[in-house]
Structures are given as C-alpha cells and as structure tokens.
Amino acid sequence: MKISDRGVLEIAEHEGIVPAPYRDSVGVWTVGVGHTAAAGGVNPAKLPRGMPADVDAAVLDYLRLFDADLDKYEARVNAAVKVPLKQHQFDALVSFDFNTGGIYRAKLTEAINRGDKGGDGFMGWVKPPEIIRRRKAEQALFRTGNYDANGDQIPIWDVDSNGKLRGILKTISGAELQRLMASTGSGRKIAAGPKRSPWAGLIAALLALIGKGKS
Template identity: 30%
Template sequence: MRDFINRLLNILPALRRPKPQEVKASDPVAITMGSEGLAVLKHYEGCKLTAYRDSVGVWTIGYGHTGPEVRAGLVWTQQQAEDALRDRLAREFVPGVLKVIKRSMRQCELDAMVDLAYNIGVGAFHGSTLVRLVNAGDTVGAADEFLRWVNAGGKPLLGLRRRRTADRALFLGATAQEAIKTGSAVT
C-alpha cells in the first residue's frame, strides 16, 4: 500500500492542469505576449515613425525599436512598426523571459515581465532579483522589484516610474486599462 501511495504522489504533479490564463514555460505551443500586456507596452513606448534619439541618446523608431539599422532620417510606416514589434517580441523578448522562468505563471505575469525585458533588455532581466523571486514563488516580492527599474542614464525618470507601477499592477492581475491608470497616477 505504501508503494502505491508513493507512486501516486509521484504522478500527481504531472496531472496538474494549468489554471485558465496560466502559461507554462515548458509548453510546446506558441506562447506570446497577451493583448493586455501589449496594450501597456504600446502605451508606454508610444510609436514614432521617424527615427529619434531616446532619453539616453540611442537612435529609436516605432515602438522603441533600436538596432544598427536605426539612424537619423529613417522613416517607417505604421505596418513596419507593428511588424518589428511583433517580430522582436516573438524572436527575442518572450523567449528571453521564458528561458529563465522555471515555473508556471499567469498570462498577466508573463506580459509584465516581457514589458520589463523589452524596456531594460533581456540580459538585465535575466540577472534580476525579480527573476529569482518569481522562480521562488514570491509573487508580491517579485511585483515590488518592478519598482526598482526606474533609472535611465543613472537618473530616475517619471515616465519609467509610471511604467514600472503599471507593470507591477499588470503583474498582479490588473487589466491594461487599470494598470495604465495606476501608472498615470504616479507624480
């Protein structure tokens, strides 16, 4: 009987089904940023179709797209901006988050972490305390870590304080509209 119970206990975790709107980093299906997270990202990135220098002097276009092809005088269509965002999310940022998160997560948690990684870079995200806390199951501690990522060029920026507050709210389950409203309240 003891042997039977031990075998049963060993297979029960494998039978666990993800909760609705929960994703598993190991799922073979295509995982992507959800519409709520995309709305927050687009709100805070904004979309500029002519290349410009961001707050730290990096050439940027579209929804915060950077790279060696972005230079003075570059102009995109709205479709190019949408395509570049979708491509970078699918190729770089969603896989970058999934690579280091070792537990199941809700879609809102994934969305907030992808927005953070999109803004700070995958490398910085990988080395963050936020990742360690998420993997340890400390949701509140991980949520509070968003608020630490508010500097650009070594200085805190109001726009980043607002964005991180919105990311934190999204991570904890707020809708995009609620998260943006919460972020906008930061002064």
C-alpha cells in the same frame, strides 16, 4: 507562453509609435515601437533622419518590426522564468524586459523563480525617473491583473531630423493597432485576453457617428 492582446496594447501605449529614428530619454537611438539596436536587426542609429514621406507605410514597417521584437522578448521571458505564470504576470514581464532588457539579471526574476511573486523587484529599475510610472503600471499588472492601457490612446509621434520628438501627430485605438498589425501579414496570433463584448464594435461605430455629428 505568448503575450496577450491586452499585453500588446500595454507595451504599445507605454512606447508609442515613432516612424523615424529618435533619441530616447537617455540618448539611445530608437525607432518604431521602442526598438533599439539591443533588440537585434534594424539599428536605428543607421537609419535616415527625419520623418518619412509616407508615414502610414513607415508605421506598418515598424509594426512588423514590433511583432518580431515581441517574439524575441516572449522567448526571453519563457527562458528566464522557471515557474508557472498567469497570463497577466507574463505580460508584465514581457513589458519589463522589452523596456529594460534585464530579465536574465534582475533580482525580480530571481525572486519569482524562488516562488516570490510579490513583484517588489520591478521598482529596482526606475532610472531615468520618467520610467517610474511604467514600472508601477507593470508591477500593478503583475500583482493584480490590472491592465493600465485603455486601448484608445496609442500615440504616433512626430520627430525632427535631429532625433528629437516634436509632439503627437495623432492617436490610434487598440482595435486599429490590431488591424494594422494583421495587415502586415506577420501572422501573429495574439494570445487571448479577456473577451470583448460582441456589442463593442457596434458601440464604437455609433460613438464615431455621434462624434462626426458634433464636428
């Protein structure tokens, strides 16, 4: 299976995009969309500190890395889970493994492979405490198909030269994230989630014009 469009947005909203190395809540060097050395490839601890001169170019670079990481975590979930999954269940597990790296050893996975799809095991991974909201969102997604991400609040963070987050530079929409990922040339074919209304683009454009008129 491949992660769906909405699953990609779910992870991106949970993680945000940080175009320079930073220490996460437990001190692990991280960059881009939740990329750590454990994912392989780029080691954030060895990257230059501080914000890049060209933030937009750095964001594109780290979206390429995000795409490669998604391939790895999709493969891990496909290998670890031996029973059929619905799309929203697969998406929830990719998000879980992307954050914890625990898909192979989690009791959650053991339960699913026994046929227990209650999702109780998500809440066995709740350290540090600030991750609890994400675990609850993943559990709800797995159980109900309720995607927590609303697709228009993906933050791009500012970070100082010591690897400390300083605040949000701006947010981008899910549609903009997809456009940027497509522009990287990675070729990712995001699996189909629920189809958007053909009027969605027109409505978004009209809302943008109204917003400009108020500014």
